[in-house]
Amino acid sequence: MWVYEKKLQYPVKVSTCNPQLAKFLVEQYGGADGELAAALRYLNQRYTIPDKVVGLLNDIGTEEFAHLEMIAAMVYKLTKDATPEQLKQAGLADHYVNHGEALFYSNAAEVPFTATYIQAKGDPIADLYEDIAAEEKARATYQWIIDMSDDVDLNDSLRFLREREIVHSLRFREAVEILKEERDRKKVF
Amino acid sequence: MAKNQVYTKSYHPYHSLNDPCPDPGEKHYSTPPHLYMGFQPEKLPQFTPKEALQKGTLWPALYDPYEKNQKLKG
Numbered sequence: 001m002w003v004y005e006k007k008l009q010y011p012v013k014v015s016t017c018n019p020q021l022a023k024f025l026v027e028q029y030g031g032a033d034g035e036l037a038a039a040l041r042y043l044n045q046r047y048t049i050p051d052k053v054v055g056l057l058n059d060i061g062t063e064e065f066a067h068l069e070m071i072a073a074m075v076y077k078l079t080k081d082a083t084p085e086q087l088k089q090a091g092l093a094d095h096y097v098n099h100g101e102a103l104f105y106s107n108a109a110e111v112p113f114t115a116t117y118i119q120a121k122g123d124p125i126a127d128l129y130e131d132i133a134a135e136e137k138a139r140a141t142y143q144w145i146i147d148m149s150d151d152v153d154l155n156d157s158l159r160f161l162r163e164r165e166i167v168h169s170l171r172f173r174e175a176v177e178i179l180k181e182e183r184d185r186k187k188v189f
Numbered sequence: 190m191a192k193n194q195v196y197t198k199s200y201h202p203y204h205s206l207n208d209p210c211p212d213p214g215e216k217h218y219s220t221p222p223h224l225y226m227g228f229q230p231e232k233l234p235q236f237t238p239k240e241a242l243q244k245g246t247l248w249p250a251l252y253d254p255y256e257k258n259q260k261l262k263g
Contacts, residue, residue, distance in 0.1 A: 150257075164246075166223050
């Protein structure tokens with residue numbers, strides 16, 4: 001079970017009226033390398049991974065939902081006051097005719113989320129290598145969204161999220177080392 | 190050494206005299222600190238809790254802020 005804290009992991013502030021940024025941000029909401037994919041991937045893989053690293057997948061998977069919530073807050077703030085005409089100009093007409101003002105799990109090109117974005121291979125090393133790749137791809141996606149955005153406050157939150165990808169990647173790499181049983185091996189000959 | 194000299198690498202893609210657009214020069218890509226760490230050593234220096242919450246990591250050794258258009262500017 002989970003305990004919910006009614007606050008965001010990091011503050012989300014949007015300083016420019018630019019609904020087009022919402023279109024870019026949904027890549028991290030319902031895209032292949034987005035936060036939803038990450039959360040579902042790790043929290044599912046954790047059942048069939050060795051005991052030593054179950055807790056890591058549990059903790060990181062949980063944090064990904066906190067990131068998903070931050071992205072949702074950003075998208076909502078950027079679109080909630082926009083007129084249908086402004087949404088059209090921002091390239092969100094396709095979204096509007098299907099979802100109105102609601103958020104939805106799709107990527108920046110409006111392709112809906114699919115479970116085929118994630119995998120559970122049941123082989124601990126294969127699964128952890130996928131997780132490392134997922135973190136690096138999410139890190140890169142944050143870089144490219146920052147490049148597209150002139151909103152300094154939004155970019156501040158995105159920089160925080162990118163830094164978390166770096167930390168998560170290292171933890172998954174350490175998990176691989178633990179499973180290789182290199183961690184505590186005596187290196188004295 | 191400056192931060193982005195360590196965590197950004199660059200290369201210069203071939204640019205032909207016949208290419209229609211100006212040569213943008215060096216392309217930069219991120220190689221963040223965790224790639225070099227292996228297993229994180231014990232007792233590394235820490236940010237204060239307040240700084241860590243702001244930066245997204247407790248560890249200065251893992252801190253790698255990305256600037257807009259770092260790909261172009263390095």
